[in-house]
Amino acid sequence: DAMVIQNPRYQVTQFGKPVTLSCSQTLNHNVMYWYQQKSSQAPKLLFHYYDKDFNNEADTPDNFQSRRPNTSFCFLDIRSPGLGDAAMYLCATSTVRGPLHFGNGTRLTVT
Amino acid sequence: AQTVTQSQPEMSVQEAETVTLSCTYDTSESDYYLFWYKQPPSRQMILVIRQEAYKQQNATENRFSVNFQKAAKSFSLKISDSQLGDAAMYFCAYRVYRDDKIIFGKGTRLHILP
Numbered sequence: 484d485a486m487v488i489q490n491p492r493y494q495v496t497q498f499g500k501p502v503t504l505s506c507s508q509t510l511n512h513n514v515m516y517w518y519q520q521k522s523s524q525a526p527k528l529l530f531h532y533y534d535k536d537f538n539n540e541a542d543t544p545d546n547f548q549s550r551r552p553n554t555s556f557c558f559l560d561i562r563s564p565g566l567g568d569a570a571m572y573l574c575a576t577s578t579v580r581g582p583l584h585f586g587n588g589t590r591l592t593v594t
Numbered sequence: 595a596q597t598v599t600q601s602q603p604e605m606s607v608q609e610a611e612t613v614t615l616s617c618t619y620d621t622s623e624s625d626y627y628l629f630w631y632k633q634p635p636s637r638q639m640i641l642v643i644r645q646e647a648y649k650q651q652n653a654t655e656n657r658f659s660v661n662f663q664k665a666a667k668s669f670s671l672k673i674s675d676s677q678l679g680d681a682a683m684y685f686c687a688y689r690v691y692r693d694d695k696i697i698f699g700k701g702t703r704l705h706i707l708p
Contacts, residue, residue: 524701526639528696573639580689580691582629583687583696587637588638
């Protein structure tokens, strides 16, 4: 089945230690998104790609970076995680004008 | 600015009954999509139903239907014959045709009472 896969499901990192979350898709969608979701809150868009065009939200901290080396893969890099960055990180894909297809998410814990 | 408002943080419904979740949005655009997403506890977010703004007919997916009132900028979700598996967080979302961004409301947590 075509899907969006996020690895790992759970990630524990230390305060200030860089961490990378990954996302892959077999849907061949143009658009890939990274959302941050804290407990019982709405997903907050961090950035998205339309093909290789990168779109950063104005309020996304500089601490967060992203890479999309090809259509299938997208990475979220957190350069110096703080305690406030502990959250569920959701990757999603879509076609132009289509609905989002989400992965299972990566739950990040910062110790 | 485009916003999506869900005024009910939590709701409860008896199993087999009908429940309606409210959503309003603010936009100056005429062409857009609206969505309802379901996020069960510790599980993947999935699409429940979508509505194109240019369509007057309300979308329906099995037990799920919407009441789309474009002039009032209202997009409510009705769940008929509620089942225990419907317990989840429900998010209303909005997308402009010409944009890739999808904006979410704060969500409504739905409890199903056996």
